Amino acid sequence: MLDDQFHVYDTTLRDGAQQEGLNLTVADKLVIARHLDRLGVGFIEGGWPGAIPKDTEFFRRAATELDLRHATLAAFGSTRKAGVKAADDAQVAALRESRAPVVTLVAKSHDRHVELALRTTLDENLKMIGDTVRHLKEEGQRVFLDAEHFFDGYRSNRDYALECVRTAAEAGADVIALCDTNGGMLPTELGDVITDVLGGTGARLGIHCHDDTGCAVANSLVAVQAGVTHVQGCANGYGERAGNANLFTLVSGLQLKQGHTVLDGEGIREMTRIAHAISEVTNITPDTHRPCGRRRSGWTRTCTSTSTRPRSATTCACSCRTWPAGRRSSSRARNSATTCPGTRRRSAASPTG
Numbered sequence: 001m002l003d004d005q006f007h008v009y010d011t012t013l014r015d016g017a018q019q020e021g022l023n024l025t026v027a028d029k030l031v032i033a034r035h036l037d038r039l040g041v042g043f044i045e046g047g048w049p050g051a052i053p054k055d056t057e058f059f060r061r062a063a064t065e066l067d068l069r070h071a072t073l074a075a076f077g078s079t080r081k082a083g084v085k086a087a088d089d090a091q092v093a094a095l096r097e098s099r100a101p102v103v104t105l106v107a108k109s110h111d112r113h114v115e116l117a118l119r120t121t122l123d124e125n126l127k128m129i130g131d132t133v134r135h136l137k138e139e140g141q142r143v144f145l146d147a148e149h150f151f152d153g154y155r156s157n158r159d160y161a162l163e164c165v166r167t168a169a170e171a172g173a174d175v176i177a178l179c180d181t182n183g184g185m186l187p188t189e190l191g192d193v194i195t196d197v198l199g200g201t202g203a204r205l206g207i208h209c210h211d212d213t214g215c216a217v218a219n220s221l222v223a224v225q226a227g228v229t230h231v232q233g234c235a236n237g238y239g240e241r242a243g244n245a246n247l248f249t250l251v252s253g254l255q256l257k258q259g260h261t262v263l264d265g266e267g268i269r270e271m272t273r274i275a276h277a278i279s280e281v282t283n284i285t286p287d288t289h290r291p292c293g294r295r296r297s298g299w300t301r302t303c304t305s306t307s308t309r310p311r312s313a314t315t316c317a318c319s320c321r322t323w324p325a326g327r328r329s330s331s332r333a334r335n336s337a338t339t340c341p342g343t344r345r346r347s348a349a350s351p352t353g
């Protein structure tokens with residue numbers, strides 16, 4: 001198992017399952033969880049026990065039917081209701097009773113959402129965050145916090161958004177994932193916000209991006225470069241509206257392009273097969289034009305075929321960055337069996353470039 005320095009957190013079974021037309025049974029969820037574990041993700045968010053009966057059942061069955069070798073199960077739920085103790089909140093009780101080692105709490109961090117959606121005060125929302133995190137920690141669960149609509153909240157009221165992060169961290173949350181819930185961010189601005197929040201709070205941060213601007217993966221990669229150490233995504237980019245950050249594309253970028261070892265288990269080499277296996281469970285035809293979507297010539301397959309080559313290389317013709325620089329200058333090498341497979345495939349399959 002990888003250490004705790006960097007988290008790959010899958011939310012296919014909770015956030016991804018909100019995609020229109022995607023209807024997973026408990027048995028489906030158990031199968032997908034096994035695939036994700038085989039891939040080597042660190043955390044699998046199983047659902048929202050106490051709010052969705054099927055998810056309560058998932059955690060009950062997972063306790064005896066899932067034998068995860070790499071991943072840790074996480075239960076998703078919200079902070080306590082306003083005006084009640086965390087210990088007396090029925091939804092918080094369901095999180096405790098899920099027996100999930102990790103609980104990921106969703107919390108409001110946008111001032112207007114607190115007042116208009118929760119219909120409570122900004123101060124009470126901070127207490128809801130702190131009390132719930134402390135309570136679950138005292139009960140022996142590890143706690144992550146999803147700061148919902150964080151980036152909109154930051155624009156509306158920076159100080160309050162940062163106070164939400166600070167409160168969760170001081171109460172004992174291990175990670176505060178900043179959520180681009182409406183998927184409206186672009187990479188440059190998102191990176192600047194991450195830098196500011198890290199500097200202003202000192203908390204360990206994660207990132208959760210939706211893909212409404214088509215930048216969910218790019219935003220997540222920028223967030224890592226800015227200092228987050230926990231990334232969330234969904235298999236095949238499932239999720240409501242335009243979907244969530246495609247976990248497969250994201251971890252490929254992290255591992256193959258940026259040199260982070262983020263997957264345990266069979267990992268990148270089995271990624272395309274696992275992506276298709278999950279598609280068979282969801283009954284959604286794989287998009288073969290997506291990265292990792294093609295069985296024979298996806299960039300993941302191309303790059304993994306050379307991933308054991310020295311990383312001192314500059315860049316090969318297929319930009320996989322794993323081919324030794326010296327080899328490209330040699331026509332003999334280019335034409336030999338050791339020429340980078342990415343170069344060979346692309347020139348053969350796509351003569352117009």
Ligand SMILES: [Zn+2]
Nearest residue numbers: 015181208210
């Ligand atoms: Zn989401």
